[in-house]
Amino acid sequence: MDIAVVVGLILAIGIFVFLIIGVPVSVSVGISSMIAMMYILSFDDALLSSSQRMFAGMNSFSLLAIPFFILAGVIMNNGGIATRLINCAKILSGRMPGSLAHTNTIANMLFGSISGSAVAAAAAVGTTMSPMQKKEGYHSDFSAAVNISSAPTGMLIPPSNIMIVYSLASGGTSIAALFLGGYLPGLLWGLSCMFIAWIISKKRNYKSQLSISWKDKFYIILDAVPCLLLIVIVIGGIIGGIFTATEGSAIAVIYSLILSFIYKTIKIRDLPGILIEATKTTSIVVFLIGVSTIMAWVMSFTNIPGLISDVLMSISDSPIVILLIMNLILLLVGAFMDPTPAVLIFTPIFLPIAMELGIDPIHFGVMLVLNVSVGTITPPVGPVLFIGVRVAKLKIENVIKPIMPFFIAIIGVLLLVTFVPAISLWLPDVFGLLTGE
Amino acid sequence: MEFAKKQLDNALSTICIGLFGFLVILVTWQVITRFVLNNPSVFSEELAKYCFVWIVLIGSAIVFGEKGHMAVEMVKEQFPKKIRIITEVIIEMINAVFALFVLLIGGIAAVEIAWNQANATLQIPVGYLYAVMPISGLCIMFYCVYNIYQLISNRALTNT
Amino acid sequence: QSSSDSTDSSETKVLKVAFNQPESHPQFKAMVDFGEKIKERTDGAYEVEVSPNELLGAQRETIELVQSGTIAMSIVGGSLMENFNEDFVVFNLPYVFDSKEHQQSVINNEEIVHDLYHSVEEDGMIVLGAFHGGVRNVYNGEKPVEKPDDMAGMKIRVMESDTNVQMMEKMGGVGTPMGQGEVYTAIQSGVLDGGENNELVYNDLKHVEVAPYYSNTQHLMLPDYLIINSELFNGMSEEHQQIFREELANAIELEYELFAEDVDKAKQEAEEAGAQFNDVDMEAFQQAVEPLIEEKLTSDQAKEIYEKLRDME
Ligand code: NA
Ligand code: NA
Numbered sequence: 001m002d003i004a005v006v007v008g009l010i011l012a013i014g015i016f017v018f019l020i021i022g023v024p025v026s027v028s029v030g031i032s033s034m035i036a037m038m039y040i041l042s043f044d045d046a047l048l049s050s051s052q053r054m055f056a057g058m059n060s061f062s063l064l065a066i067p068f069f070i071l072a073g074v075i076m077n078n079g080g081i082a083t084r085l086i087n088c089a090k091i092l093s094g095r096m097p098g099s100l101a102h103t104n105t106i107a108n109m110l111f112g113s114i115s116g117s118a119v120a121a122a123a124a125v126g127t128t129m130s131p132m133q134k135k136e137g138y139h140s141d142f143s144a145a146v147n148i149s150s151a152p153t154g155m156l157i158p159p160s161n162i163m164i165v166y167s168l169a170s171g172g173t174s175i176a177a178l179f180l181g182g183y184l185p186g187l188l189w190g191l192s193c194m195f196i197a198w199i200i201s202k203k204r205n206y207k208s209q210l211s212i213s214w215k216d217k218f219y220i221i222l223d224a225v226p227c228l229l230l231i232v233i234v235i236g237g238i239i240g241g242i243f244t245a246t247e248g249s250a251i252a253v254i255y256s257l258i259l260s261f262i263y264k265t266i267k268i269r270d271l272p273g274i275l276i277e278a279t280k281t282t283s284i285v286v287f288l289i290g291v292s293t294i295m296a297w298v299m300s301f302t303n304i305p306g307l308i309s310d311v312l313m314s315i316s317d318s319p320i321v322i323l324l325i326m327n328l329i330l331l332l333v334g335a336f337m338d339p340t341p342a343v344l345i346f347t348p349i350f351l352p353i354a355m356e357l358g359i360d361p362i363h364f365g366v367m368l369v370l371n372v373s374v375g376t377i378t379p380p381v382g383p384v385l386f387i388g389v390r391v392a393k394l395k396i397e398n399v400i401k402p403i404m405p406f407f408i409a410i411i412g413v414l415l416l417v418t419f420v421p422a423i424s425l426w427l428p429d430v431f432g433l434l435t436g437e
Numbered sequence: 438m439e440f441a442k443k444q445l446d447n448a449l450s451t452i453c454i455g456l457f458g459f460l461v462i463l464v465t466w467q468v469i470t471r472f473v474l475n476n477p478s479v480f481s482e483e484l485a486k487y488c489f490v491w492i493v494l495i496g497s498a499i500v501f502g503e504k505g506h507m508a509v510e511m512v513k514e515q516f517p518k519k520i521r522i523i524t525e526v527i528i529e530m531i532n533a534v535f536a537l538f539v540l541l542i543g544g545i546a547a548v549e550i551a552w553n554q555a556n557a558t559l560q561i562p563v564g565y566l567y568a569v570m571p572i573s574g575l576c577i578m579f580y581c582v583y584n585i586y587q588l589i590s591n592r593a594l595t596n597t
Numbered sequence: 598q599s600s601s602d603s604t605d606s607s608e609t610k611v612l613k614v615a616f617n618q619p620e621s622h623p624q625f626k627a628m629v630d631f632g633e634k635i636k637e638r639t640d641g642a643y644e645v646e647v648s649p650n651e652l653l654g655a656q657r658e659t660i661e662l663v664q665s666g667t668i669a670m671s672i673v674g675g676s677l678m679e680n681f682n683e684d685f686v687v688f689n690l691p692y693v694f695d696s697k698e699h700q701q702s703v704i705n706n707e708e709i710v711h712d713l714y715h716s717v718e719e720d721g722m723i724v725l726g727a728f729h730g731g732v733r734n735v736y737n738g739e740k741p742v743e744k745p746d747d748m749a750g751m752k753i754r755v756m757e758s759d760t761n762v763q764m765m766e767k768m769g770g771v772g773t774p775m776g777q778g779e780v781y782t783a784i785q786s787g788v789l790d791g792g793e794n795n796e797l798v799y800n801d802l803k804h805v806e807v808a809p810y811y812s813n814t815q816h817l818m819l820p821d822y823l824i825i826n827s828e829l830f831n832g833m834s835e836e837h838q839q840i841f842r843e844e845l846a847n848a849i850e851l852e853y854e855l856f857a858e859d860v861d862k863a864k865q866e867a868e869e870a871g872a873q874f875n876d877v878d879m880e881a882f883q884q885a886v887e888p889l890i891e892e893k894l895t896s897d898q899a900k901e902i903y904e905k906l907r908d909m910e
Contacts (some may be wrong), residue, residue, distance in 0.1 A: 022513040023528050024506035031535045041667060044546065049667050051543030051570055056658045058490045061482055061776070064464065067489065069459070171651060176782060241782025243468060244775075250464040272454045279453040283496030284506055290493070294539075300652040301613075338507055380511055432785055432806075471773075482757070482774075550664055553720060555680045562678075 003040065004213040004302040010036045011304075025341050026284075030054070030291035036298045057293025058286055060168060061246055062175060064284060066161050068249030072276040073115040076255045078274065080265045081227050082124040085110040091217050098201025100136060101143065102194050102429035104129045105150040109190045112154020113231050114252075118376055119159070122337060122384045124127035138206055140392055141402045148399065149406035151195040153317075154269050155339065157185030158235050159252070162339050162372065164245065165289065166365045169296070169347035173361045175245040176238050177433035181366045181424040185417045192409040200246040200405070228255040230255050239431055285340050292344035299348060309353045319357040323418050325373060326350055334375020338383070342372045359421070362434070366424035368412055377403070442502065442583050445576065449499050456492045460485060483556065486567045494540075494573035501532060502580035525588050533581035540574025603639035614647045614660035623855035624672055624728050624821060625649055631848035638840045645670075664721035668825045672728065675819045676758060681717045684899040688727075691764050691816040691886045692879075695908065697732060700851055703906045704820045705846065713902065714822075719769070723827045726845045727820040729853050731860075734798060735770070735814045737791025738784060741875040742812040745769030745885050754780050754792040760893065766794075767886045768816065777802070779909075784808050794819075800863035805872045813876050 002245035014032030019025065030050075037046035076082075086107045093102035104125060113119040127148040133143035135227050167175045200206075205331035212220070230252060238248040266274070301303060312322055330350075333342050347368065354364040376384040379396060389396055417423050428434050467481040500506055512526050544567065552564035616625055632645030653659055658679075659671035678685040683697060687693065694700040702725040703709055714724035733740055735753060742748055748770035755761035755772040765772030773789060777798075783789040784807040791808045798804075799811060825846065830838065864874065894900050 013685060018531065019509050020512050021528065022508050022510055023531050026506055026507045027532050030463055030539060031531060034535070034539055037448070045667050047538050047543035048546040048550070048665050049543075049662065050539045050663075051547045051567075052658060052661055053571060054539065055490065055547065055567060056494055056654060059486050061486055064460075064485060064489050067460070067492070068464070071457075071461070144462045174779075176779075179597065235833070239782075240582040241779060241784075241786040241787055243471075244779055246464065247471075248470045250468060253461055254465055271458075272450075275454045275457045276450050279492060279496040280500050280503075282506060283493050283500050286489075286493040287500075298652065300648070336509070341507075381509060425499055433782060433784075480759075546665075547661070550661055550721075553681070554661075555683075 002307075004304050007036045007039060007298060007302045008304050010039060011298070019336075025338065026288045026291050029288070029295055029345075033291065033295040033298050037122065037294070041300070049297070053294045053297045054290040057296075058290040061288065062164060062168060062172075062244075063286060065159075065164050065175070065245045065249040067169050068114070068246070068253050069159050069161055070117075070281050070285075071274070072249065072252040072256045073117055073120055073205070074274050074278045074281075075253070076114060076269065077124060077261055077267065077268055078260065080263055081114070081256075081259075082111060083109075084220075084224045085114075086128055086226055087127060087220045087409060088228075091212060091220060095211070096110060097199065098138075098197045098206045099148045100129065100133045101197035101201060101206070104133070104143065104146050105153075105193050105197065108150045109148070109153050109157060109186065110206065110228075112151075112157045113185065113235070114159075114227065115154060117154040118154050118373065118384045119387050120178050121154045122147055122388045123391055125151070126388055130392045136206070139204075139402075141394060141398045142200065142204075143390055144392035144394055144399050145402035145406060146193065146197050147392070148377050148385055149403055149410065150190055151189045151384045152376050153186045154257075155369060155373040155376075156182040156189065156366070158238075159245075159249065160369070161285070161436055162343060162369050163173060163365065165285075165340055166343050166369060168289070169292075169344050170351055170361055170365060172266060173365055176241065176431075177362050177428040178365050179235065179245075180239055180431055180433060181362045181425040182369065183427055184423050185370055185413065187428045188413045188416065188423065189410060192413050193406055196409050197406045208358055208363055226259055226352070230259075239433075243366065274290035287301060288340055289344060292341060295345065298308075305349050305352050309356065312353055313356075319359075321382045321421070322353065322357060323359075323367075327367075327414065327418060330337055330368065331374060331378075334372045335378045336381050337372075337375065338381065339372035341375060343368060343376065360425055360434070362428055363421045363424045367414075370417055373409060374407075374414065377407075379436040438583060438586055442580075445579065446499065446502060449495050449576065453492055453496050453512050456488050456495075460488045463488065470574045490566070491569045493575070494569045498573050498580065501536075501577045502583070504584065505507065522588055529581045529584045529588070531594055533578050536574040536577035536581070540577065544568075544570030547560035549583070601716055604704045607784065609641050609644050610749065611644045611646055613653065614670040614823075615651075615653040615656075615662065616647050616649050617651045617656055617667055617672070618649060618719050620649050623787045623859055626694045626855055627728070627848040627852035628672070628823075630851060630910070631844050636846070638844065642837065652785075657856055660824065663824050663826050667830060668826075669829055670725070670823060670825045670903065672823050674730070676756070677723070678717070678822060678824075680693070681720050682713070684713055684716070684902070686760075686893055686907075687899045687902045688820050689817070690890050690893055691759070691768075692883045693890070693903065694818045696815075697818065697853070697857075699906075699909065700818045700820070702909060704865060704910075705849060709902055709905050712898065716772055717824075718827045720877060721827055722824045723830055724772055724822045725830070725841065726823050728818045728823065728849055729856050730821040731795030731797060732815050733793050733795055733817040733819070734795045734812060735768075735791060735816070736804065736808045736811040738808040739790060739810065741810045741873065742814065742877060743875065744878045744881045751790040752788070754783070754789050758839070758890075763889055764816070767889050768814070768882055769885065780804065781807060796860045796863040798868065799872075800870075803870070805867045805870045809871050809873055810872050811872050813874065814882055815879065816882060841849050875885065 011032050014035060015028050034050045037050055089103045089106035089110060093099045094104050107125045108121045111125055127346035130143055134140055160182055163178040164175055164180060167173045167178055233249045234252045237243045238245050316322060351364055376382055389399055438444050463485050512523055517525060548564045548567045551567050552562055554563045556563050614628055625667055628647045635643050635645055653668060656673045657677055660673055662668045663671050675685060675689045688704060737751055745768055751770040751772040752773045753765050754775050755765050757774040762772035781791050781802060781804060792804060
């Protein structure tokens with residue numbers, strides 16, 4: 001049998017069996033890759049190469065942005081920033097039908113633009129919004145559906161840790177360009193959720209009883225300015241080439257820390273706890289990146305991506321069909337797998353094929369991230385779904401039906417992003433980032 | 438056993454907190470040298486990367502101790518209690534095998550091969566920097582043994 | 598001529614070569630050509646497979662893979678070899694070579710390089726030969742640079758090493774180390790005034806759009822080394838070793854030609870995009886960096902190599 005087929009089978013079967021019995025994702029990937037290594041190299045070389053690849057995979061300056069964005073997120077969660085963003089979102093959603101649902105969506109998008117985590121958004125925003133919506137007569141399954149379906153926008157709207165992971169897996173695609181490329185798809189996702197919420201609210205006659213005076217509006221905005229300024233400084237600086245993503249993330253940490261000290265929500269003695277919390281979250285993600293590097297190396301050593309590409313190309317030579325197949329596979333994978341490993345595993349397999357079809361790596365990256373973001377709200381492994389249900393004090397069965405219309409709208413956005421490259425490429429192009437490599 | 442685990446937790450946490458705090462200062466300092474002092478530092482970027490790898494591998498060991506790594510739990514949750522305990526023991530053993538082979542044995546080989554390789558900017562042999570792999574491997578193996586001991590002695594299941 | 602017993606194709610040994618650039622790079626093409634000749638002349642005993650685009654890892658990591666014998670060969674930048682033997686610094690200093698031709702006559706000259714290239718044998722590898730890696734020149738968005746004073750206050754992106762920062766300082770500018778990926782936007786936003794690189798990179802990354810003045814300072818000509826696992830090479834028959842050396846010499850010659858062709862093409866494209874090329878007062882720059890060369894040549898071996906190569910002008 002061809003060496004690539006054997007190695008491919010070891011990886012596929014190994015990872016599946018280990019995962020199913022409950023071995024951590026990182027160890028499942030790592031140990032299967034190690035076994036595959038042993039098939040192509042001697043025992044000693046296999047162990048040495050595995051550990052070298054793992055170290056190399058983690059030893060990257062761009063990856064440093066991840067612990068810093070995570071740390072900034074932890075600081076902000078403890079720092080009363082979510083409340084300020086929700087107040088801000090209230091003003092923006094105004095008095096249209098279902099205004100609290102729109103507030104929830106906008107708050108998730110705003111929260112997403114300062115944090116890279118969809119789970120954090122769903123938890124922080126949902127916890128505050130769900131009692132408010134209940135009081136105004138919204139069905140709790142509906143408000144949970146809104147919160148869950150709009151939370152993943154934060155993975156597309158920068159800063160986005162998953163985009164950094166993709167940048168690394170794709171061999172250094174510009175993080176600034178990816179960040180810019182995510183804006184419109186993230187916005188479209190949010191708007192499509194608001195559109196569905198508007199239709200349902202109109203039918204159910206969810207009215208807004210809220211009215212904010214101009215004076216209050218002024219103070220709410222003034223209060224939120226420091227938070228919003230963070231977006232301008234950090235993302236503006238990264239996109240404008242003033243500093244790297246890693247430097248921008250460090251600025252985000254210092255900025256949010258100073259802000260929290262001023263708001264007096266964090267004390268010096270809270271810092272060790274915050275640092276250790278951020279360490280653990282970082283370790284889980286980056287350890288996974290390390291072991292996935294072993295796997296990516298084994299695959300390229302045996303030319304598995306080439307093999308899969310040949311199979312895909314033999315099914316059809318139409319880019320439309322192949323992109324549809326990729327989307328289908330990625331949605332399916334996203335149902336079972338967390339975004340980070342999914343991106344790490346499928347970038348080396350699909351990106352070469354996509355590039356052969358003439359698709360820009362930035363466009364492909366945005367499409368990939370969108371797919372795995374959808375995965376965070378689909379069972380059986382859907383962290384955003386779980387947290388959203390938990391903060392709304394519901395069961396998963398309760399929200400599946402109310403989520404369906406939102407889900408269909410999001411799939412519509414996915415298809416748009418897949419087949420209209422301009423949605424992901426227009427902004428990077430305007431800022432001259434497509435040619436800058 | 439309990440005592441040893443607590444001590445190790447504390448030691449590793451302290452290392453991570455110290456390194457992470459240092460990392461924040463280091464990268465901030467790099468930004469400042471580049472903008473304010475107009476005097477770019479090559480040294481800090483290299484040091485920051487290695488600091489980061491140390492944090493991740495030590496932090497990962499802590500997370501193994503808490504059974505906190507991402508996993509698919511729904512299948513084993515369906516198992517009857519006895520089989521579930523056996524499954525959990527097997528999982529810990531697989532984790533330990535990975536730590537032994539890749540991090541400890543492979544890591545030591547990597548340390549040896551890089552022992553004489555100087556790092557251009559830091560003037561530290563790359564081998565020293567690889568040393569975190571066997572260290573992390575040993576800690577993870579300890580945590581696996583501890584978790585197995587807990588499973589067998591308590592027959593209780595911790596929910597992660 | 599035909600070998601006696603290695604004709605059986607099942608005994609073919611596949612030698613993997615790690616390479617960090619795309620298939621279009623002259624070094625890749627030369628290595629593919631090298632592979633074809635090797636297969637032919639060893640009657641299929643050896644086959645060479647080049648993996649482009651960092652597929653097998655970044656350069657520093659592929660050195661370790663060669664050391665351990667996981668892969669056979671890798672093409673690596675000169676500065677990385679300094680980590681194993683500091684004497685490699687001699688070819689990485691500014692203005693050690695007067696021209697491409699001068700470099701070509703030195704870096705594969707057995708009499709000059711034999712000891713240096715075998716000095717890493719105890720680390721498990723041998724430098725089998727050195728490729729041309731282009732001629733680096735300064736470019737910026739303000740004005741043509743002709744002498745060191747013209748660069749006063751200009752922030753020029755350099756590779757991430759202290760030697761390069763010092764070199765740029767001596768040349769009159771402010772050396773700013775940065776990853777290549779961010780250079781374009783950094784020049785565009787004014788964080789940088791320019792960069793320094795060969796014509797191929799300058800044109801490929803479209804830096805011409807933000808920094809149209811390309812001045813032929815020719816300050817660096819960094820060789821790229823083909824390293825091979827020493828156990829593997831020493832285990833070959835003498836006949837095969839000879840074939841490897843001969844064919845590599847041919848491949849390197851071919852690479853110099855291909856590189857020159859690509860540079861002509863790149864210059865033409867860049868000119869069409871608005872680039873202005875100009876010559877500089879080389880002597881002024883040479884004098885400016887001389888103290889740096891003296892400072893960096895510390896060992897006797899490095900000094901000896903330097904003397905020998907200066908005698909060859
Ligand atoms: Na975000
Ligand atoms: Na899912």
